[in-house]
Amino acid sequence: MIPFNKPYMTGDELYYIKDAVARGKISGNGYYTEKCHTYFKEQIGFRNCLLTSSCTDALEMAAILVDIQPGDEVIMPSYTFVSTANAFVLRGAKIIFGDSYTNNPNIDANHLEKLITQKTKAIVVVHYAGVACDMDKIMDLANKHNVYVIEDAAQAIDSYYKGKPLGSIGHLAAFSFHETKNIISGEGGMLVVNDERFDKRAEIIWEKGTNRSAFFRGEVDKYSWVDIGSSFLPSDVTAAFLYAQLENLAKIQTRRKMLWFNYQKGLAQLEENNFLQLPYIPEDASVNGHLFYLVCKDIEERTQFIAFLKGYDIHCVFHYLSLHKSPFYGQNSGSQELPHCDHFADRLVRLPLYYELDMTHQDRIVELIKRFFSKINS
Incomplete structure (x- = not known):
């Protein structure tokens, strides 16, 4: 796995x-x-x-x-x-x-x-x-x-x-x-x-x-x-x-950023085809290779995507739930409408990214992602 x-x-x-x-x-x-x-x-x-x-x-x-x-x-x-x-x-x-x-x-x-x-x-x-x-x-x-x-x-x-x-x-x-x-x-x-x-x-x-x-x-x-x-x-x-x-910060960062940019390059065509959304990096910001995510069209597509990769022993996870919709906040502070936050809460999924991720494994992840999105958009 x-x-x-x-x-x-x-x-x-x-x-x-x-x-x-x-x-x-x-x-x-x-x-x-x-x-x-x-x-x-x-x-x-x-x-x-x-x-x-x-x-x-x-x-x-x-x-x-x-x-x-x-x-x-x-x-x-x-x-x-x-x-x-x-x-x-x-x-x-x-x-x-x-x-x-x-x-x-x-x-x-x-x-x-x-x-x-x-x-x-x-x-x-x-x-x-x-x-x-x-x-x-x-x-x-x-x-x-x-x-x-x-x-x-x-x-x-x-x-x-x-x-x-x-x-x-x-x-x-x-x-x-x-x-x-x-x-x-x-x-x-x-x-x-x-x-x-x-x-x-x-x-x-x-x-x-x-x-x-x-x-x-x-x-x-x-x-x-x-x-x-x-x-x-x-x-x-x-x-x-x-x-x-x-002491090994530079070495760790070089590897992680390489993996990050490999994902970006490998999945760029899917974004160009409007199959998904990739991380946006503002002009004044840098990439530190912490995590790589993609954004699906809706929560149902994300659920299918995570299950699809899990079927190939690849573990992807979504991330935060909207705090303004949490039970604690609702009980104590009422409610807010934050549609863009909800957009990411429902659609964002994080891909495997760690120092020892093998390049052949990353290539396999990219190819399976391409297969999934090409199939559901065909």
Whole structure:
């Protein structure tokens, strides 16, 4: 069977984990945590960052840092994972969902301003499939209305907008290193802090509401409970695994992007024939090879397509359900009409894409996709 995803091991993960254990400190904020932080600052260009146990944790930290209070409104796409919303709902926010573009699942920046009210505290953008949102337009709106921008960059490692790394543009950003992502640590994430106003408090929240990190740097003579917080930092064992992945970022990305463009080239004729829709990449955005999707004509065609490939032991999956149609949102916030989001929720399907995907297997997937769509459109 060709799976949808297969976690990739570079070969040094267990070596670094063993080294972390030998150093005698495997709790959070240890040797490998610092090495990962340094890598992201020096190699990617993030001004400040903190590893977390998950992207969800990073989003929850962001919600605390921008001081979300009950009744505040937070704008975000409906086509996203539930963690994007939960992080802010937990602080009492009212979620205002924005629709997707017609040609890609990202939030439509052209219709954001009408969603902003006096209660709006933040805009959360999700770079779906690692493809950048229109960050210039979004940041201009945020500055005009004095609201924060948080980038949910869970899928966006090594992806860019006008040459700037995603995650470096908003006030804060959250990344994921879940086993389905390009760079992994099993579970794991990272908060990126682009606004220096949040530096000190971010570290305190990260360390359970204490100034423990400042104490170990010798900046204070004792550490105390000084703010709210939680245990957001991951084990140094997790960081050791992640560091082995980071050392191989270029190799991993080269392979994944090659596979992505192979799909695009192999399926281009089907899009030209209007049999399906392929990913749209705006001029200012880059491809990071996180996932490759196609969009069917309707939910029935998608169901048939997934079943067809499953019959050949190829595992494809759809993705998000529209959050504005979820039972929780309906019970607490009423309803919204977001037809473009629903378009992708009903029609989008993701193809297998992972480092060790064999080229002959990918060719077989492409040929079977051609067979399926040629047959149903004949």
